[in-house]
Amino acid sequence: MTRVAVLGGGNWGTAYAAVMADAGCTVRLWARRAEVADEINRTRVNSAYLPELTVPEGISATSDSAEALADAEIVVLAVPSQSLRDNLAVWREQLPADAPVVSLMKGIELGTGERMSEVIADAGGVDPDRIVVVSGPNLAHEIAAQQPAAAVVASASPRARARVAEASATGYFRPYLGNDVVGTEIAGATKNVIALAVGMASGMGMGDNTMASLLTRGLAETARLGTALGADPQTFLGLAGVGDLVATCASPLSRNRTFGYKLGSGMTLAEVTASTTQTAEGVKSCESILQLAQGAGVDVPIVENVAAVVHEGRSPRDVVGALMSRARKHEGH
Ligand SMILES: NC(=O)c1ccc[n+]([C@@H]2O[C@H](COP(=O)([O-])OP(=O)(O)OC[C@H]3O[C@@H](n4cnc5c(N)ncnc54)[C@H](O)[C@@H]3O)[C@@H](O)[C@H]2O)c1
Numbered sequence: 001m002t003r004v005a006v007l008g009g010g011n012w013g014t015a016y017a018a019v020m021a022d023a024g025c026t027v028r029l030w031a032r033r034a035e036v037a038d039e040i041n042r043t044r045v046n047s048a049y050l051p052e053l054t055v056p057e058g059i060s061a062t063s064d065s066a067e068a069l070a071d072a073e074i075v076v077l078a079v080p081s082q083s084l085r086d087n088l089a090v091w092r093e094q095l096p097a098d099a100p101v102v103s104l105m106k107g108i109e110l111g112t113g114e115r116m117s118e119v120i121a122d123a124g125g126v127d128p129d130r131i132v133v134v135s136g137p138n139l140a141h142e143i144a145a146q147q148p149a150a151a152v153v154a155s156a157s158p159r160a161r162a163r164v165a166e167a168s169a170t171g172y173f174r175p176y177l178g179n180d181v182v183g184t185e186i187a188g189a190t191k192n193v194i195a196l197a198v199g200m201a202s203g204m205g206m207g208d209n210t211m212a213s214l215l216t217r218g219l220a221e222t223a224r225l226g227t228a229l230g231a232d233p234q235t236f237l238g239l240a241g242v243g244d245l246v247a248t249c250a251s252p253l254s255r256n257r258t259f260g261y262k263l264g265s266g267m268t269l270a271e272v273t274a275s276t277t278q279t280a281e282g283v284k285s286c287e288s289i290l291q292l293a294q295g296a297g298v299d300v301p302i303v304e305n306v307a308a309v310v311h312e313g314r315s316p317r318d319v320v321g322a323l324m325s326r327a328r329k330h331e332g333h
C-alpha cells in the first residue's frame with residue numbers, strides 16, 4: 001500500500017485524499033487547524049469543507065506536517081496558491097527526498113508570476129522531474145459523491161506520472177497521462193478567471209449564448225498565452241482545458257463562478273469578499289496572469305477586463321461594453 005501525505009485538508013485536499021484511499025493508498029491528511037484533524041479522526045467528517053463525505057478509514061488526519069510527511073512515498077499539495085510559498089518554507093526540510101510531489105493547485109503566484117510547479121521547485125527545493133500536476137473537471141463535491149470524472153496527470157517524468165496515476169485510479173476517478181506541465185497549469189489557472197467572467201454575465205441576467213461566447217473566446221486567449229509560454233496547443237482541448245472550463249463555467253458549485261455571479265448581480269467587491277470564506281483563486285490570479293500575458297506580448301482581453309473589475313473597481317456592465325466594442329479581428333488570431 002502506497003503511503004501518501006496530502007497537505008491541505010480543505011475541499012479538494014480532502015476529496016482527493018478520499019480518491020487515493022479508495023485507490024488503496026494509506027493517506028495522512030494534514031489540516032492546518034487541529035480541530036479539523038481531530039474531527040476527521042473522531043467522527044470521519046470534515047464538516048467545515050465536505051460535510052457530506054464519510055472520510056474513508058484509510059485516511060488519518062494530523063495538524064503536524066512533519067508527522068504527515070514522515071515516510072511518505074507520494075506528497076500531494078492542496079493549499080491556496082498564494083499561500084504555497086509560505087507553507088513550503090516550513091515543509092521544505094520535511095519533504096521526503098525522492099517522493100513525487102503532486103500539485104492540485106490552480107493559480108499563478110502574485111509578484112513572481114510563477115506557476116505552482118515553479119514555486120514547488122523554487123521554494124520547496126524539489127527537482128522538477130519529481131513534480132506532477134493533476135488537473136481537470138474535478139469539482140470536489142462531485143468527486144466526494146463518487147460521480148465519474150477524469151483528470152490529466154502531467155509530469156516531465158514518465159515514472160512519476162505513472163506512479164501518481166496508479167495511486168489515484170478508482171472506479172469513479174480516471175487519470176489520463178500527460179507531459180505538458182506548462183499547458184496543464186496555465187489552463188487550470190486561467191479557467192478560474194473565465195469562470196469569474198461567466199459568473200458576472202450570469203449574475204447580470206445573461207444566458208447561454210453569452211456563456212458560450214465567453215467560454216470559447218476565453219479558451220482562445222488561454223491557448224494563446226499557454227502556447228506563447230511553451231505549452232502544447234492540444235492540451236487546451238483536453239481535460240485541463242475545455243473539460244475544466246466547461247465544468248467550472250457551468251456549475252453553481254464553482255467558487256469562482258459564484259464569486260463572479262455575486263458581482264454581476266450587484267454586490268460590491270467588498271461585500272462579495274466578506275460573504276465567503278471559500279478560495280476563489282481567479283480573483284488574485286487574474287492579476288498575475290495578466291502580467292504574464294503582458295510579459296509575453298499576448299492579448300488576453302477577458303482576463304484584462306476581469307482584473308479591471310476585481311482590482312480597479314470597474315463595473316461588470318462597463319466591461320461587457322468594452323469587450324463587445326473591441327476592434328474586429330479574425331477568429332483564429
Ligand atoms: N475545490 C475544488 O473543487 C478544487 C478542484 C480542483 C482544484 N482545486 C484547487 O485546489 C487548491 C485548493 O483548493 P481547495 O478547494 O481545497 O481550497 P480550500 O480553501 O477548501 O482549502 C484550502 C486548505 O489549505 C489550508 N491552508 C493552508 N495554508 C493556508 C493559508 N495560508 N491560507 C488559507 N488556507 C490555508 C486551509 O486550512 C485548507 O485546509 C486551489 O488551488 C484550487 O483551485 C480545487
Ligand SMILES: O=P(O)(O)OC[C@H](O)CO
Nearest residue numbers: 136137138139254255256
Ligand atoms: O470551485 P472552483 O471555481 O475553484 O473550481 C473547482 C475546480 O477547479 C473545478 O475543476
